[in-house]
Amino acid sequence: MLRTIKPKNARVKRAMAAREPKEVEDARTAIFVRSTTSTETLNGVMKDLMALKKPHGISFSKKNEIRPFEDPASLDFWATKNDASLFVVASSTKKRPNGLTFARMFDNRVMDMMEVGVQGFVSMEDLKTPKCPPGHRPMIHFASELFDTHPRFIHVKSMLLDFFNGDPMDAVSLQGLGSVISISLAPTPPNLNLEPSSEDPSSEVPLPLIHIRCYTVRLLASGVRTPRAELVPMGPSLDLTLRRHQYADEEILKRAMKQPKLAKKDIEKGLGKKEKNMEVDEMGDVRARIHVTKQNLDRLQTRKMKGLKPPRGGARSMVDEEMDPVAGDGEDS
Numbered sequence: 001m002l003r004t005i006k007p008k009n010a011r012v013k014r015a016m017a018a019r020e021p022k023e024v025e026d027a028r029t030a031i032f033v034r035s036t037t038s039t040e041t042l043n044g045v046m047k048d049l050m051a052l053k054k055p056h057g058i059s060f061s062k063k064n065e066i067r068p069f070e071d072p073a074s075l076d077f078w079a080t081k082n083d084a085s086l087f088v089v090a091s092s093t094k095k096r097p098n099g100l101t102f103a104r105m106f107d108n109r110v111m112d113m114m115e116v117g118v119q120g121f122v123s124m125e126d127l128k129t130p131k132c133p134p135g136h137r138p139m140i141h142f143a144s145e146l147f148d149t150h151p152r153f154i155h156v157k158s159m160l161l162d163f164f165n166g167d168p169m170d171a172v173s174l175q176g177l178g179s180v181i182s183i184s185l186a187p188t189p190p191n192l193n194l195e196p197s198s199e200d201p202s203s204e205v206p207l208p209l210i211h212i213r214c215y216t217v218r219l220l221a222s223g224v225r226t227p228r229a230e231l232v233p234m235g236p237s238l239d240l241t242l243r244r245h246q247y248a249d250e251e252i253l254k255r256a257m258k259q260p261k262l263a264k265k266d267i268e269k270g271l272g273k274k275e276k277n278m279e280v281d282e283m284g285d286v287r288a289r290i291h292v293t294k295q296n297l298d299r300l301q302t303r304k305m306k307g308l309k310p311p312r313g314g315a316r317s318m319v320d321e322e323m324d325p326v327a328g329d330g331e332d333s
Helices: 010-018 040-053 073-082 151-164 250-256 264-268 318-323 325-332
Strands: 030-034 057-059 086-091 099-106 109-122 139-143 179-185 210-220 228-233 237-246 278-280 286-288
Touching: 030 040, 030 073, 040 057, 040 086, 040 099, 040 109, 040 151, 073 086, 073 099, 073 109, 086 151, 099 151, 099 250, 109 151, 109 250, 139 151, 151 179, 151 237
Parallel strands: 030 057, 030 086, 139 179
Antiparallel strands: 086 099, 099 109, 109 237, 179 210, 210 228, 210 237, 278 286
């Protein structure tokens, strides 16, 4: 039986209500943790990632003795205390130098993790270009088909989308498109189609590097209503290699992906469960198909026109008199 925590006062009640599941979740909060083996390169990477994540980021100033893959209990405690669902842990060892571990939480428990190694890094301070102000939601571009086909890169895409995603919004102005994050891969081996088998380590195919580049958008005059956009590098630039990973359990993932039932008005707008013989077109309009019984078209009521009405009292129309030769001969005589 689950333990139910009763709020002691109104402030605690509001805080507990803010942490309850919502139909539209808030932006994910990320916690940046440095282990006791962190290096200067990792500290610079964490600083720049924190700048991209603001204001939904928390950076721990002290170093902590933590190994996420061996003992994630500390992550569970910090997630509960700070209401955070993402973690970035920096650690470096002789076997795995300059490592970053991304962890994703569900119900204050670790759901899945991935570890990457930093092969190349260019900080924001090294590029003397304009920076995007904090709070902007970036546009994210994945430039490889492996992000939709290979299981490891599908996991990377899902993790990075949750990390860089900001506040939910229904519309955005052109001026609000201030930054672009481009994520691409190095040249891919032709035989890289499926995830390598863990039973035969010799059959593993080296995975390509992941290149992350960040740009600001500069809008220039183009002579028409739509401005011309140029991308200016702002940093950071990262070259990452994939290392260890931990997929989410199927039952936990099913619970995490569960969506609430929509209201009746949303279903009528075509946003809910698909109704029979109803569909939503590209413009968002609901179109329906109605099936009726066979109708007798001979008895169908049509529009009445004066020209189709029969003459009154049997009188002949002027057209009939002109076409009748007998009537014409009688008038001449």
